[in-house]
Amino acid sequence: MSSPSLVNRLGSWFKRADSRSEGSEFSQLKKKVHELERELESVKKNGSNGSSKCGSMNLAAGHGILDEAELGALREEIELLRNEMQENIAAIHRLEILTLSNRIDLLNEFGKALPPTFARRTRTSNKPKGFSFGIITNGQRPAKLFKLIDSIRFQRIASDRFEILVAGVVDVLKNQEGVSLFPMEEAAAQGRLGAMRNVLARNSRFNKFVSLDDDFLLHPNWALSVDQVKDDFDLATGIIVNPDLSRYCDWVNIIENYTFLRTYDETFDKCQYVTGGYGIYKDFIFEEHLWNDSLGFYQGEDVSFSRKLFDSGFQLKFIPKAIVMHDDERYRQKGYGVVRLKSARSAISDPNLALKMEKLCPRTLS
Numbered sequence: 001m002s003s004p005s006l007v008n009r010l011g012s013w014f015k016r017a018d019s020r021s022e023g024s025e026f027s028q029l030k031k032k033v034h035e036l037e038r039e040l041e042s043v044k045k046n047g048s049n050g051s052s053k054c055g056s057m058n059l060a061a062g063h064g065i066l067d068e069a070e071l072g073a074l075r076e077e078i079e080l081l082r083n084e085m086q087e088n089i090a091a092i093h094r095l096e097i098l099t100l101s102n103r104i105d106l107l108n109e110f111g112k113a114l115p116p117t118f119a120r121r122t123r124t125s126n127k128p129k130g131f132s133f134g135i136i137t138n139g140q141r142p143a144k145l146f147k148l149i150d151s152i153r154f155q156r157i158a159s160d161r162f163e164i165l166v167a168g169v170v171d172v173l174k175n176q177e178g179v180s181l182f183p184m185e186e187a188a189a190q191g192r193l194g195a196m197r198n199v200l201a202r203n204s205r206f207n208k209f210v211s212l213d214d215d216f217l218l219h220p221n222w223a224l225s226v227d228q229v230k231d232d233f234d235l236a237t238g239i240i241v242n243p244d245l246s247r248y249c250d251w252v253n254i255i256e257n258y259t260f261l262r263t264y265d266e267t268f269d270k271c272q273y274v275t276g277g278y279g280i281y282k283d284f285i286f287e288e289h290l291w292n293d294s295l296g297f298y299q300g301e302d303v304s305f306s307r308k309l310f311d312s313g314f315q316l317k318f319i320p321k322a323i324v325m326h327d328d329e330r331y332r333q334k335g336y337g338v339v340r341l342k343s344a345r346s347a348i349s350d351p352n353l354a355l356k357m358e359k360l361c362p363r364t365l366s
Contacts, residue, residue: 083341086332086341108221114239114264114265114320116229116320117316117317119234119317119318120315120317121231121232121233121234121282121315122234122313122314122315123284124284125231125282125283125284126207126284127204127207127283128205128206128207129207129208129231130157130160130161130163130205130206130208131162131163131206131208131210131223131226132163132165132204132205132209132210133152133162133163133210134166134167134197134201134204134210134211135148135164135165135166135200135214136188136193136196136197136213137166137168137169137170137188137213138189138214139169139170139171139172140169141215142172144214144215144327145172145173145214147217147327148212148215148216148327149164151217151218151220151222152218154218155222155223156223156224157223162206163178163204163205164178164179164180165180165204166181166200167182167183167187167188167197167199168182168184168185168187168188168196168214169185170182170183171183180203182200182203184196190297191296191297191299192293192295192296193295193302194276194290194293194294194295195294197276197291198291198293201281201286201290202286202290204283206283207231209282209283210278210280211276211277211278211279211280211281212278213276213277213278215327216278216324216325216326216327219321219322219323219324219325221321222238225319225321225322226280226322228321229317229319231282232317233282233316233319234285234309234314234315234317235274235279235281235282235285235309235314235315235316235317236316236317236319236322237274237275237278237279237316237318237319237322238278238323238324239264239320239321239323239324240324240325241325242325242328242329242332242333242338243325243326243327243329244332246332246333247338248275248326248331248333249261249277250278251263251264251266251318252275253269253273254272254273255271260337261333261337264318264320268315268317268318270307270311272306272316273302273306274305274316275302276291276301276302276305277302278326285309288312289308289309290305292304
């Protein structure tokens, strides 16, 4: 029953009450009035619930509400548009990069055009000269991990001048010769990246510890480029590219918890940080400092570690020709930042179902 009809009925009954004086009929009318008042309140309440329910729906078309099937179709369309955007970005970067050999040639020429920065070594190493490659892995990308190990072995480093150490979920490497394994499944599951790196750094035998995630690749001339600076650094990094050769987080500042790519000709300042995925550290650093092993996923263990080192006076050197690739197709350079495509499935909680890109780094400073 609609509220206007109730009002009309109330009005007619009040007229009848005014025109007659019989007590019994007036009492009955009063009773009817109270019943109708309750009915009116009920109608108002139901109408309010209905409107709030409609307001809670994510999307509406005209005067109708989209059902779950229509919402599902819309989400699929949004995901298609999102993937199309990603492909358009990748196509722009790939216009002149058609083959792997062309990529390598381009990287070679690019690296030659940039000199290393002037940061110097502040102390003397205690361990023998060489490379300790420390890799952390959650065991979910074995193909990428094997490619990384192959890229290390292709460096033409004398066998007595390098070692490979792997921490995390390491079962897939049990039959790999020349690889030291450190099972740390719980730390890998909790995302305690610093804890795994600390174990590797403590067990390293050579004076240069190379911190690597399992989805990186070394350029064929990487070791030669590092040797050319004659160990004259405390810690160092180099150019990091995505698979499309756009920039990853290589020579970067951290400002208000966001990463900003610096131009390669800028000198070192203390607002920078070294991404945990790739960095070269001298042995004397670990005599005083280690990563925070309690920090988990996306809690900025690399930012925290960098800040400790720079506050202690250690210098960061940039070696442009020490090029590595972050072997993950989801990442792209976007202006002065790096972005990662966020899948439509994980964006369903967004009430606007907005088409957006997720920043790679906000970082928590600890």
